[in-house]
Amino acid sequence: MIVNSRFIIICLYQLFLVFWVPASGHSGENQSTACIEEWCFLVAQPPSAWPSHNVKNTFPLEEKTGISLQIPKGFEKIYRVNNLFIFSYENKKSTISFEEISKETMPELPNDTCMSVKDVAHAIFTKTPKDPDPGCPNLWQWAMQSKSVYFRKDVPVFTANKSSLTVYYHSSKDKFDPLKAGSLAVVVNEKRPESFLVIRTVGFSSNQFKNIIGTIIEVTRGG
């Protein structure tokens, strides 16, 4: 009788495994389990010097997230689409785009309140799913998922700080056109906690991109 009971318990346990494991594996509901990809566990390099720059042949821009910067002169067209500003050069061969991420520009951003949007940006680059959730499960999950946008295999993400600003940036090659370089930077301003800025370039060299990043300064008004 004891043997029979044990047998039944083992069978029930095996049945549970057969039905429970595939169900949880496909739903993606448990993010800490689902996020097993390499990019989930990458973080940015420790802060290094702010990139050097040269303002020759540049054009000044001021962004509403509280920064200004210099972009190369010679753009031919400016596009405005939703929260995207795009400058195109050389008959659309290269572009610089600016995208503001905030709860206003991205309604799908979870509405948790224990993390500001700038905290989310820092979490993307400095935390992994192994770190404790600060109490905002939805925003935390969004931040961890966003790592796939900013991290690439064997492409380090650099960090630099200057006054209230932190910039995380990398340069990489296009998957289908390795001659085409794409670079990306996220600029966080501690004084504007409810937004961050994503800068993307396509068709500019890594040095040209770093020169653009190097010109970023904080805008201060009214002393």
Add this chain to the structure above:
Amino acid sequence: MLSATEKQELKGILINIFGERARQWEVNEDSVKILSEVLAKGQKCSNVIDKLPKVPGWIPGAAYIPKQIISHLYKEIMHNPHNIYQMCQTVQLSPYATAFEMASLDLPVYLPVCY
């Protein structure tokens, strides 16, 4: 070069995934590359994408999408009101929307959009 039917079907697929904003997008060869990456990302979480027909020599994420895959997806969304991505809580769609906007303007897109 995409045929008029393929463009129409691709647009239908994008509206299913991204909603009404996709109605304004022009679709072109870059849109196909981006959609192929979206399909690759969705394989693990979308039943619709998981059950795409097997086409010899093609995998989601390649630089093109065979005509029969586009038709299959289009028919699937026409017969099923659910979103292709309804189960995909692990896929960030907003960066792809930005990429489709860029492609729509015939501007260069940096791929992969997500790793």
